[in-house]
Amino acid sequence: MTSPRHPPAILVMGPTASGKTAVAMALADRFPVELISVDSAQVFIDMDVGTAKPDRATLARYPHRLIDLITPEQRYSAAQFRRDALAAMADITAAGKVPLLVGGTMLYFRTLLHGLADLPQADAALRAAIDAEAAIHGWPAMHTKLAAIDPETAARLHPTDSQRLQRALEICSLSGRKMSDLLAESESQKPSYDFLSIGLLPSDRAALHERIAHRFDEMLLAGLDEEVRRLRSKYNLDLGLPSMRCVGYRQVWEAQDGLMPKGEMRDRGVFATRQLAKRQITWLTNSFEAENYDCLDSALADRVAERTDAFLNG
Numbered sequence: 001m002t003s004p005r006h007p008p009a010i011l012v013m014g015p016t017a018s019g020k021t022a023v024a025m026a027l028a029d030r031f032p033v034e035l036i037s038v039d040s041a042q043v044f045i046d047m048d049v050g051t052a053k054p055d056r057a058t059l060a061r062y063p064h065r066l067i068d069l070i071t072p073e074q075r076y077s078a079a080q081f082r083r084d085a086l087a088a089m090a091d092i093t094a095a096g097k098v099p100l101l102v103g104g105t106m107l108y109f110r111t112l113l114h115g116l117a118d119l120p121q122a123d124a125a126l127r128a129a130i131d132a133e134a135a136i137h138g139w140p141a142m143h144t145k146l147a148a149i150d151p152e153t154a155a156r157l158h159p160t161d162s163q164r165l166q167r168a169l170e171i172c173s174l175s176g177r178k179m180s181d182l183l184a185e186s187e188s189q190k191p192s193y194d195f196l197s198i199g200l201l202p203s204d205r206a207a208l209h210e211r212i213a214h215r216f217d218e219m220l221l222a223g224l225d226e227e228v229r230r231l232r233s234k235y236n237l238d239l240g241l242p243s244m245r246c247v248g249y250r251q252v253w254e255a256q257d258g259l260m261p262k263g264e265m266r267d268r269g270v271f272a273t274r275q276l277a278k279r280q281i282t283w284l285t286n287s288f289e290a291e292n293y294d295c296l297d298s299a300l301a302d303r304v305a306e307r308t309d310a311f312l313n314g
Contacts, residue, residue, distance in 0.1 A: 008312060009193040012102040012304075013038075013109055013284055014200030015213040016247075017276035018295035021054060023200065024102040025062045026301035027308055034092045035083055036065045038112075039105025041246045043069045043076045046234065047123050049227045050248040072243035075111050080112040085112055086191060094210075098312065099193075106283035113288075115189020119182055120174040122167075124166030130166050139165055146172070152180035156286055158279050163245075164306045196311040198304055201281060207296050212277060213270045219248060220266065228252045247272045 010033065014020045024035055037043075041051040045068045048055075054064065065088045070076055085108075089099040101112070134142050140159040146168055147154035153168050171179045202208035228249055231237060237244055244253060248269050255265035284290065293303055 002172055006192050006194040008098050009089060009093075009191075009195050010098060010100045010308065010311070011038075011109060011197045011290070012100065012200070013106065013198065013288065013290060014104060014295055015202075015208065015280035015284070016052075016104055016273060017208060017277065018104075018200040018202065020102050020104065020200055020301065021052075023198075023301050024100055025058075025302050027100060027305060028062050030305055031098065031308060031312060032096070034065070034095075035062060036088050036092075036099055036101045037067045038081075038085070038101050038105050038108045039067075039102050040076065040081075040105040040108065040242070042067045042103075044072045044243050046231060047072060047227070047243060047246070047249070048225045049222045050246065050252075052215065052219070067084070071235060072231055072237055072241065075242055078107050079116055081105075081108045082111050082116065087241065089191070091118040104280050106280055106287065110283075110287055113190055113195070114183065117173055119179070123170060123174060126170050126173060127166055132168050134162065134166075135197045142166075142169065145169070146184055150178040150180055153178065156279075157276065161279070196308065197288060197290040197305070199284050199288065199292040200295035201284065201292050202299070203294045203296055208277060212273045216248065216266065216270050216273055225252055225256070226247060228256065232256075246275050255304055 010027070012024050012027075026034060026222060027033055039051070041047060042053050042064075043066065044051070047053070048242050053067065054062065059067070063071065066081070066084055069084070072295070083264070089101075092099045097282050103109075130142070139162050142165050143159035146157070146165060149172050150168060157168065159165075168179045171177075171182065175182065210267045221232065231243075231249075232253075239245070239250060239253060244250060251265050251269040251272060254260045260268060284292075291307065293300055297303065
């Protein structure tokens, strides 16, 4: 006898501005799915404009779990996401529906699928030493250093991604092992679901870059500057918090404080968003076994719906 099939779950992954939410909503119109957000910025209450969070009318029609969980003063880890996502998936499955996880935070997707490695706790003194070395040589040099120790981890990190580079170097130093090896040992923690993994990737990077610029301009017109001012007056924030490191928020903050010319804020925000998309594409192509679709295809929703129908009913 064959073992029974695991309950189904759908993942819709892609870079920023790839149309993930529109695809997820189209699937929700056709199939018995419930949506779970996989977005490290949309977990923050009151951060709506700069996170491209669905508006209230959209959320009323297409509820998303794991949105608006914490204040911008707080932190939310990949481990917390995994616990919350698995609980939400179990709840949705018990109700006879299919979890559909949609977003662009690839670390969250990887943690969900492959579990959490037994990584060493943070060491403040070591982190300070790494930061001091980076201050002298620059983070690209630290990226080169990591590549010599752990090329697999370095390959998926941007040379200026200071937070993740610091953590990877810290783990290598504390454990005496590569971070990639430790993560590989967590593969057995994959949830008991039959996953359909959909990746949305652009056939033309320039076209995606145009989308990104257009959306950033729309955020500015929708009041991103005012949103950052409200957040700063309501909460005790600083640029070191994960919420304010989010693309767009950091650039607006720096412009407000005169840390960059206001006339450069828009272009720097667009550039930072493009770099984010590049990292997301690298994660998606290197770290997941997804069925990829062209996010620029005008028939994208129909193509993904056809595959979803085969997956659920085939």
